Amino acid sequence: MFSRKNQAEKTADEAWEHLQSAWATAGESAGRAGRTSRKLAGRAGDRVSYVTDEAWARANAAASALAGRRPARPWGLIVAIGLVGVAVGWVAAGTARAALERQAENEEIELAETAVVVTPTYDER
Structure with missing residues (x-):
């Protein structure tokens, strides 16, 4: 019975080490993915901001034209x-x-x- 307990503790310790290793690897991968996604999100945000600004300017121009105001x-x-x-x-x-x-x-x-x-x-x- 004593050997079973040692074997169970040994297996639990190995499982814990594997879990810690997997957790650390996942954290590093997530960190890299986070940096990459932040860069991509920044680029996409810039594009969205440009498109939003352009759409806003066009909408204002259209509203002014419908109201009979001439462009500046x-x-x-x-x-x-x-x-x-x-x-x-x-x-x-x-x-x-x-x-x-x-x-x-x-x-x-x-x-x-x-x-x-x-x-x-x-x-x-």
């Missing part, structure tokens, strides 16, 4: 395009001015090289 003007975009236009115009004007100055200088040089000096002569009679 994109003033920031209008100002930015205006500033870009002014900058491009300024560069074009400077380039055109420089080209005209070079052309005038070239014409002056050409006239100076081909100029014929005519000296008047007076006939005495």
Whole structure:
């Protein structure tokens, strides 16, 4: 009978060790799965947030259109395009001015090289 008790205790101890090992392994797997699921949930949350924001904006635009309100003007975009236009115009004007100055200088040089000096002569009679 004594050996049966030792055998039962030994079996119980082994079972307990296996249970602890399985529990620890499951905890590690759950930790890894938790980190992975948190990453995936974060990505999905970002996508859902973007889609929700887009849907909200469209719903507000549709409600405004049904109420007869016109959409707001994109003033920031209008100002930015205006500033870009002014900058491009300024560069074009400077380039055109420089080209005209070079052309005038070239014409002056050409006239100076081909100029014929005519000296008047007076006939005495």
